[in-house]
Amino acid sequence: MCGIVGYIGKRRASPVLLDGLKKLEYRGYDSAGIAVLDQGILRVVKRQGRVEELGAAHSLDGCIGIGHTRWATHGAPSARNAHPHVFRGIAVVHNGIIENAAALRALCLARGETFLSDTDSEVVAHLIAHAFCGDLLSAVIRAARELTGSFALAVLREGGEEIVCARKKSPLIAAAGEGESFVASDIPAIAASGRRAYILQDGEFARLTAEDVQLYDENGALIAREGVVLEEGELAPDRGTYAHFMRKEIDEIPRAVQNSLFSADYFQKNGFSEVLCQTEYIDIVACGTAYHSGLCAKAAIEELLRIPVRVFLASEYRYTRPIVRGDALTIAVSQSGETADTLAAAQLAKEKGCKVLALTNCARSTLTRMSDLLLVTGAGREVGVAATKSFQAQLAALYSLCAALAYFRKKRVPSPKDLLPLCGQSIRESAAVAGWAPCFAAARNVFFLGRGADRCAALEGSLKFKEITYLPAEGYAAGELKHGALALADETTPVVALAFDERLAEKTMNAVHEVYARGAPVFLVTCFPALCGQKEVSSFVLLPACEPAFSPMLSVIPLQLLAYETAVFLKNDPDKPRNLAKSVTVE
């Protein structure tokens, strides 16, 4: 998603801004730009493509500036649509969506103003310029009242000596250092040990000068709040000797799992006892990979505890008038804790009277602030756009919740802790998938097949494969294949079959026979050695056995690696897949 940086201090702003934008690259973007006040005059450089394209910005002088990476929503990716947008000496960078942009634009056009881009954001510069009567903060506050939708804004004024910021439903953090201040949409862009950070809340504004950061409410009244001192762990991550963050993050799965397992004691001490004793219904709301974690949790909780679990795509939950029981526990799963659809779904569940449990990897995210109960996974920063270790971390937390539900009901289920030593082993046993990459890179379509929990893993495998290889892939219920999709099976359609449940493995192998008979090469991921020798199987990954209901924690590992190896074989950058963003803060 879009990224914002801003700097005011004694140093030249442009290198600081370009460095900040590089640190936000992992979020995904398609154009970039910066604006610097050079002796009070606004200088702007904008380009389509990567931050490297902003080379001309190096020559900009001046110690105050704002920068932006744009992920196109309104208007094509182009230099023209890149931010900052400037109108009458006001430069604006914006994250989010201005929902009433068309109406506001019409008003501006009626005043005889002209627009230079197709974006919803440009109108913000017009509104601020229009509201300006000598004080930028007041102008931004007044303009913000006109806007509906979501926004994080950083604003400069020609001749000014400040940056003014605003936040509504889109993250923004200001930070104060020694004689300099920063603003960014994400901590890595501004983090340096010892800086004091101020996380803006919805409806808050900030004024940054070289000396200080000050926060204001929507009436312009000063807010007294102590900033938090940034720590080492929040600084920009290091790829080490790895070629890509994604590969490094797969190797970090064992630690992510270890840091995301919670004991019954933890649940007891953190206010979960009543909910876990009483909950009869569970709803899960999430998007993408987090949705697949929810499906895996459903498979485990229903299988082991017979507690009904419904899993909703958050974007559907918010608009399809779900029939919600007020006594259901609603679990909102989100790595970033900033996904707009998941936040809206959690809010709706609260309004329906449900207790909301937030499961997130980001302790200071918006989701944590709106939840009744909180589980923070310990995956550490995930830089690769494609979720990897955060998926297994979510499963560790959700399986821990399953074990805690059993504990509070005096039932017994296998301990998710048993999975921990098997994660590292599964990474090692998955090395064979590197050899599968040429076949998958040449595929016209790919199937990932399974039943039960294996099907949930298959869905995540296909999502990972699609997002970084740019090849079509489908996660499919093995038994459903012959009801239509088998028509696609031929020698150009490699099939990955998953089999971790003894009761279902032979049934899944029926689907393997069906696709093999149509010429499809078959790759098996299983814990059953006997299946690996079957003539239909071109190649296999044999993983350690575990409780079948918990097996996606292991079985997804070779699928993540397969997607990675195939993307690298195709010379795609797996860390920054095209069109995608790390944290989807617009709906």
Ligand code: F6R
């Ligand atoms: C896929 C991926 C996305 C996210 C989805 C939800 O690899 O990363 O599908 O899982 O955008 O994001 P969070 O978990 O931050 O809510």
